[in-house]
Amino acid sequence: MAQPSNRKTSRRKGSRPTSGGRRTRGGGARGRRSGGGMVLDRRNYVLLIAGVCVIVFGYVIMRIENEVDGFISLYVAPVLILGGYLEIIYAIMWRPKSKAEPEKPEAAA
Numbered sequence: 001m002a003q004p005s006n007r008k009t010s011r012r013k014g015s016r017p018t019s020g021g022r023r024t025r026g027g028g029a030r031g032r033r034s035g036g037g038m039v040l041d042r043r044n045y046v047l048l049i050a051g052v053c054v055i056v057f058g059y060v061i062m063r064i065e066n067e068v069d070g071f072i073s074l075y076v077a078p079v080l081i082l083g084g085y086l087e088i089i090y091a092i093m094w095r096p097k098s099k100a101e102p103e104k105p106e107a108a109a
Contacts, residue, residue: 040091040092041096043094043096044091044092044094045091047087047088047090047091047094048088048091048092050087050091051084051085051086051087051088051090051091052084052088053084054080054081054083054084054087055080055081055084055085055088056084057080057084058076058077058078058079058080058081058083058084059077059081061076061077061080062077062081065077
């Protein structure tokens, strides 16, 4: 027969243990978004793909020149690669402006 542990707990009999004493509301991360739609819009994905293409193009032209001290390898390709990464960050962060509801004039009392 198993003996109870010597550890003192402040739980009442029949209560369920919580995760670290924290209470969560709304089912965690799943309950935060309403609508259940996609996180990114079509424009975000187009910008993301464009950024990846710019990065790939930067690496390709760096490889095509195949010189350590070449102008394209030292100046053009790194700028393209950096621009591609910045484009990806912009694509992830971009959100469409929400349409603000027109203000309703308050009724005079």
